[in-house]
Amino acid sequence: MIHFRNVSKFYRTRMGTQVVLRDASFDFDIGHNYGILGANGAGKSTLLRMISGGEPASSGKIYRRVRVSFPLGFSGTFNGYLTARQNATFMARVYKANIRKVLDFVWDFSELGPYFDMPINTYSSGMRAKFSLGLSFAIDFDVYLVDEVTEVGDAKFRAKSAQAFRERVKRSDVIMVTHNSNTIKAYCDRGAVLENGRIIFYPTIEEAIKVHSQNMSIANVEN
Amino acid sequence: MQSNSDKASLQPDETLAGADQGQTDARLADIGELHKKYRLTVADEDFQAAALLAMEIAKSDPDNPAWQRLASHAYAHIKQIDTAIEFAKNAHKLAPDEYSHRLHAGALMNRSEDFSGAIMMLSPALEQPNRGAELYHQLAVATENMGNRQLAIEMAAAAWERQPERPVRGIFLANLHARDKNWERAIEILTSVEKTCGSSALIKRTLSGYFIDTGDEETALALIDAALVTEPDRADFHIHRTGILRRLNRLDEAREAIEMVMALAPNNLNLRRQAVTIYTESGDINKALQNGAQLLAMAPDVEEYASCMRFLLDAKTTSELKSEIGNIAEMKNDGPLREYRDPPTFWDQAGSQANVIGALVLREIRARYGRNRLGFFWAIIGPFAHIGVLAAIFSLTMRSNPPLGGNYFFYYYTGVIPFLLLNQVISQCGHAIMGNRGLLQLPDITPTDILISKAIVELFTMAIVIIIFGLIFTALGLPGIPDRAGPVLAAFAMTWGLGLGLGAIYASFLEFGKLVETVFTVLVRATYITSGIFFLPATVPENLRGFLYWHPFVHLVDLGRAGYYPFYDGATTSPIYAGIATLFVLVAGAISLRVVSSGMRSQK
Numbered sequence: 066m067i068h069f070r071n072v073s074k075f076y077r078t079r080m081g082t083q084v085v086l087r088d089a090s091f092d093f094d095i096g097h098n099y100g101i102l103g104a105n106g107a108g109k110s111t112l113l114r115m116i117s118g119g120e121p122a123s124s125g126k127i128y129r130r131v132r133v134s135f136p137l138g139f140s141g142t143f144n145g146y147l148t149a150r151q152n153a154t155f156m157a158r159v160y161k162a163n164i165r166k167v168l169d170f171v172w173d174f175s176e177l178g179p180y181f182d183m184p185i186n187t188y189s190s191g192m193r194a195k196f197s198l199g200l201s202f203a204i205d206f207d208v209y210l211v212d213e214v215t216e217v218g219d220a221k222f223r224a225k226s227a228q229a230f231r232e233r234v235k236r237s238d239v240i241m242v243t244h245n246s247n248t249i250k251a252y253c254d255r256g257a258v259l260e261n262g263r264i265i266f267y268p269t270i271e272e273a274i275k276v277h278s279q280n281m282s283i284a285n286v287e288n
Numbered sequence: 289m290q291s292n293s294d295k296a297s298l299q300p301d302e303t304l305a306g307a308d309q310g311q312t313d314a315r316l317a318d319i320g321e322l323h324k325k326y327r328l329t330v331a332d333e334d335f336q337a338a339a340l341l342a343m344e345i346a347k348s349d350p351d352n353p354a355w356q357r358l359a360s361h362a363y364a365h366i367k368q369i370d371t372a373i374e375f376a377k378n379a380h381k382l383a384p385d386e387y388s389h390r391l392h393a394g395a396l397m398n399r400s401e402d403f404s405g406a407i408m409m410l411s412p413a414l415e416q417p418n419r420g421a422e423l424y425h426q427l428a429v430a431t432e433n434m435g436n437r438q439l440a441i442e443m444a445a446a447a448w449e450r451q452p453e454r455p456v457r458g459i460f461l462a463n464l465h466a467r468d469k470n471w472e473r474a475i476e477i478l479t480s481v482e483k484t485c486g487s488s489a490l491i492k493r494t495l496s497g498y499f500i501d502t503g504d505e506e507t508a509l510a511l512i513d514a515a516l517v518t519e520p521d522r523a524d525f526h527i528h529r530t531g532i533l534r535r536l537n538r539l540d541e542a543r544e545a546i547e548m549v550m551a552l553a554p555n556n557l558n559l560r561r562q563a564v565t566i567y568t569e570s571g572d573i574n575k576a577l578q579n580g581a582q583l584l585a586m587a588p589d590v591e592e593y594a595s596c597m598r599f600l601l602d603a604k605t606t607s608e609l610k611s612e613i614g615n616i617a618e619m620k621n622d623g624p625l626r627e628y629r630d631p632p633t634f635w636d637q638a639g640s641q642a643n644v645i646g647a648l649v650l651r652e653i654r655a656r657y658g659r660n661r662l663g664f665f666w667a668i669i670g671p672f673a674h675i676g677v678l679a680a681i682f683s684l685t686m687r688s689n690p691p692l693g694g695n696y697f698f699y700y701y702t703g704v705i706p707f708l709l710l711n712q713v714i715s716q717c718g719h720a721i722m723g724n725r726g727l728l729q730l731p732d733i734t735p736t737d738i739l740i741s742k743a744i745v746e747l748f749t750m751a752i753v754i755i756i757f758g759l760i761f762t763a764l765g766l767p768g769i770p771d772r773a774g775p776v777l778a779a780f781a782m783t784w785g786l787g788l789g790l791g792a793i794y795a796s797f798l799e800f801g802k803l804v805e806t807v808f809t810v811l812v813r814a815t816y817i818t819s820g821i822f823f824l825p826a827t828v829p830e831n832l833r834g835f836l837y838w839h840p841f842v843h844l845v846d847l848g849r850a851g852y853y854p855f856y857d858g859a860t861t862s863p864i865y866a867g868i869a870t871l872f873v874l875v876a877g878a879i880s881l882r883v884v885s886s887g888m889r890s891q892k
Binding site for chain 2: 095118121129131140141146147160246
């Protein structure tokens with residue numbers, strides 16, 4: 066569903082040039098959930114943004130033949146002077162979703178009450194997170210991208226968002242980047258390990274986790 | 289081996305007796321006295337004091353090897369092996385041919401893990417006729433630890449051959465063979481040990497271990513059961529037995545057995561550790577966690593217990609998550625898979641872009657004018673004040689008519705409004721990306737979409753401002769509705785296009801730094817003064833006019849005025865030049881935006 070062809074990605078930091086991918090070609094197939102593992106600074110989040118289309122490749126081509134979500138809970142598109150209703154309407158328009166349905170879902174999910182019609186820069190960070198999570202689930206994507214599952218709200222809300230996520234995952238695929246191997250093991254059936262500009266895919270998530278933890282322990286010994 | 293050395297270190301009394309008889313020298317009368325004291329302290333089991341006394345004796349008569357041996361044993365007994373070795377070496381130096389000194393020193397070196405030293409000390413003793421099994425045993429220990437297993441096996445075999453009646457000799461040899469993965473030979477040796485010395489629980493336990501390694505768990509189980517008959521309280525035997533049951537996958541029995549033994553010895557860490565393993569394997573993570581937590585509470589410093597807990601907690605979360613979520617892969621197989629979307633055609637893309645621009649325009653209008661009703665009011669009052677101030681100043685100072693018509697306010701209106709449109713579009717588009725980088729995380733939204741939507745909002749705003757002004761002028765009897773709408777509309781459209789193109793260039797260069805902000809501010813101010821808002825370009829002296837006419841906006845202001853003033857034709861300006869220049873700027877803007885657009889998406 067998502068195809069990388071000879072993709073390289075570099076970016077410059079104060080520490081020198083960081084390599085995320087070096088001339089890499091690979092595919093994500095429909096019907097599978099992928100967990101991407103990698104050490105801190107290997108570029109997992111950058112890779113996820115490349116998959117979403119939010120980050121360009123330095124060279125090579127990325128083809129998306131499905132509708133890919135923005136990373137779950139991403140709130141960078143919000144205009145703080147607009148209300149939750151207005152921001153949600155905008156996103157529904159961009160993704161050509163049914164505005165009524167999106168608004169109903171987000172209203173119901175986010176539990177903002179009267180704040181739903183207040184500018185979102187009056188929100189607490191928790192309210193903002195609930196809203197952005199609700200908006201992510203409200204739009205029907207083919208693939209959901211998850212960057213570091215963040216827990217929002219109280220136990221009841223967490224259960225609700227897990228439930229909503231499960232509902233989505235039944236019909237859509239997931240590409241997940243996280244340190245929490247439990248979540249990855251629970252949701253993903255395939256795995257990949259990103260290291261030193263190379264990404265290697267494994268047919269099962271368990272294999273990927275094993276290789277990753279070996280990588281990590283080798284890295285520790287070298288340190 | 290450990291127990292052998294312990295026994296050896298209990299010997300000082302016997303050696304002492306021998307040394308005592310050999311000690312007849314009268315010049316050291318008080319040594320006898322010290323020695324008596326020494327024997328008393330040993331009898332009282334005050335071994336620390338005994339060691340100090342032995343040292344005193346050895347120091348006061350340094351030439352007698354027997355006293356050196358005595359001190360060595362005393363120190364070995366209180367586990368100060370290094371000191372013990374010093375005295376053993378002294379004894380050996382004083383009587384280099386004495387076999388027992390060599391053996392004693394070598395055994396001590398083995399205990400302090402100086403194996404190469406032990407080999408150097410012990411090997412010469414192999415020449416001595418009175419060499420015994422213990423020498424071979426110690427050499428076997430040293431060579432095994434130096435990595436030479438074959439030699440170690442030879443040595444241990446020699447020790448066993450010399451003392452076949454001692455089971456430890458056979459068990460040690462068998463262990464060496466087992467380490468060499470030669471379990472058959474190990475089993476053979478132990479069976480023969482059993483025959484010669486009679487069976488013991490230890491032999492059965494060891495044999496059981498070998499049978500596990502050969503894969504014969506049933507025999508192993510029978511053997512450990514037999515061992516437990518004679519020694520039912522050995523926790524390590526029980527751990528071994530439950531381990532076999534685990535291997536046989538008889539987890540329920542293993543569980544029962546370990547629980548029974550644990551009830552008898554609740555403080556045994558190793559038992560509990562084994563219980564954790566068994567609970568984990570039988571899938572009872574909660575029980576495993578309970579016992580793991582108890583282990584950690586009893587021995588908080590053991591890193592292995594901590595990592596065991598980490599593993600268990602991890603496993604618990606996974607299993608809970610999995611039971612909560614269910615099998616995702618199965619759920620997916622239930623429904624139809626998603627289908628590939630066809631690559632978008634040109635019209636798809638155009639439609640999608642129009643859709644996105646529409647959404648952006650609505651969002652922008654909401655953000656700018658939606659939050660308070662005054663927003664739009666100011667959009668009208670601003671230009672009104674601007675024109676009013678200009679008109680007041682010039683009508684008071686010039687004391688004559690404006691260059692065209694008779695109304696200063698209307699004259700400046702026809703110049704200032706196009707300028708404001710140009711200025712607003714440039715600055716709104718120029719800063720559009722800076723303030724909306726988050727939007728670019730959505731691949732459906734391009735920088736061009738954002739710029740166009742900003743420009744459209746400016747267009748709407750200014751159109752409404754013009755309509756309102758037009759209505760007011762008409763009500764006052766001024767030509768609010770232009771005489772010739774064509775030139776006015778053309779000028780308006782081209783001004784908008786020029787602003788959009790310049791705004792795109794502005795936004796592109798802004799990616800490289802703030803310098804472009806200064807450049808554009810200066811250019812826009814120069815435009816304000818030179819573009820004919822205050823004067824008619826035709827009235828400018830010829831030599832300056834050529835220079836002014838490079839600026840397309842000069843032509844556009846003039847074109848608009850030609851629409852409002854029926855008797856003015858703007859003969860010296862060229863709308864065609866302005867049109868071509870606008871197109872050129874638009875193309876340049878589009879190209880520059882394209883060049884930097886992928887960089888705009890990168891997270892800064």
